[in-house]
Amino acid sequence: MMEPMLNPKLPIPLYHQLKEIFDAKIENGEWQPGQLIPTENELIALYQVSRTTVREAVTALVNEGKLEKKQGRGTLVCKPKLVERLGRLTGFTEEMMAKGFAPSAKVLEIGEVDPPAIVKDRLLGGKEEKVLHIRRIRLANGEPIAIERTYWPLEIGRWFLQEDLENIAFYTVLEQKGIQLRDADEGISSTAASKKDAQLLNIKERDPLLRMERVTYALNGMPIEYTFTDYRSDRYTYRVHLHR
Numbered sequence: 001m002m003e004p005m006l007n008p009k010l011p012i013p014l015y016h017q018l019k020e021i022f023d024a025k026i027e028n029g030e031w032q033p034g035q036l037i038p039t040e041n042e043l044i045a046l047y048q049v050s051r052t053t054v055r056e057a058v059t060a061l062v063n064e065g066k067l068e069k070k071q072g073r074g075t076l077v078c079k080p081k082l083v084e085r086l087g088r089l090t091g092f093t094e095e096m097m098a099k100g101f102a103p104s105a106k107v108l109e110i111g112e113v114d115p116p117a118i119v120k121d122r123l124l125g126g127k128e129e130k131v132l133h134i135r136r137i138r139l140a141n142g143e144p145i146a147i148e149r150t151y152w153p154l155e156i157g158r159w160f161l162q163e164d165l166e167n168i169a170f171y172t173v174l175e176q177k178g179i180q181l182r183d184a185d186e187g188i189s190s191t192a193a194s195k196k197d198a199q200l201l202n203i204k205e206r207d208p209l210l211r212m213e214r215v216t217y218a219l220n221g222m223p224i225e226y227t228f229t230d231y232r233s234d235r236y237t238y239r240v241h242l243h244r
Contacts, residue, residue, distance in 0.1 A: 006047060014049055015056035021047075022057060026066055026077055033079040037067065065234065079235065101140040105148075107165045108200075109135040112154065115226075119151045122215050123226040132157025134165065137200055138229070144201045145235055150227040170225070180219040187213045191230060201232055208233045 006017045025031040038046065043054045058075055061067040068078050095103075113133045120126060131151045138146040150170070152160070159177055160168070171181060191211045198205040209230040216225040 006049060015053045015060070018043075018047060018049065018053060018057035019060045022061055023066070026061075031077045033077050036074045036076050039074060065237075068234075102142075104139045104142070105136040105166050106139065107134070107136050108147075109133065110161075110165065115151055119226045123151055123153065123223050125223075130154060132160070134160065136165065143235070144232075146229050146231040147197055147200060148227065148229040150225060152225060156224055174224070179224065182217045182219045182221065184214050184216040186215075189213070190233075193230075197230065203232060203234070210236060 004021055006014050008014060010017065022031075022037070031037055037043075037058075040051065040054055040058075043049075044051055047054075058067060058069075062069060062075075066078055067075050069075050111133060112130045115124065115129075115131045115133075119131065120128075123131065132154055134148075134150045134152075134157075136148050137144050138148050151157075156174070156179070159173060160170070163173060174181065189211045191209050192206045193201065193203055193209050195205045197209075198207060210233050211228060211230050213228040214225070215223050216227075218224050
């Protein structure tokens with residue numbers, strides 16, 4: 001197949017034209033996830049451009065999370081990120097199933113605990129009560145994607161003790177028990193992976209994580225869940241569509 005050539009007469013910078021060519025190869029599957037792309041010298045010879053042009057095109061795609069540079073190996077194609085569109089109240093299981101992935105979990109910790117201050121404030125309204133804490137690794141097609149920590153009032157959380165926590169969808173269980181969900185307050189921030197969490201997620205210590213914090217409310221307005229989930233930023237992203 002003949003390679004598309006760059007046109008220096010266009011008002012579009014050469015590096016951007018080259019980036020679009022690389023991007024198309026990723027999108028159409030010519031460059032597969034995990035595959036090493038041609039070397040810098042090979043790309044220079046193939047497209048008859050400068051080293052700077054090649055580096056700028058590759059760097060742009062690295063910054064978008066589509067390519068990754070590996071020391072001593074070269075540049076390889078990243079796995080596509082799981083994209084969650086904000087605006088609808090769903091759990092991890094529902095999100096993954098909607099994308100065609102098989103969701104599952106590995107339980108790391110479960111038990112009744114004295115809640116952290118923020119959980120006591122936002123879930124219990126400041127009351128001195130214990131909560132049920134469940135900590136799990138969330139997986140998609142067997143690949144670790146996130147570490148999830150959920151806190152539940154005991155009268156609700158105890159329902160989950162009778163369930164298979166490696167496969168249940170919390171929200172489905174709640175609805176089966178007659179609790180209808182109204183809405184949730186959610187915040188997104190960044191954090192860095194601890195050594196322990198990095199090992200669980202198969203990433204490096206201090207790698208960036210997306211932290212999602214959520215308080216979920218029942219139809220009567222009572223908070224019933226506080227959760228914060230740390231997602232691998234190389235495998236997960238949020239997208240928002242804005243109107244004006």
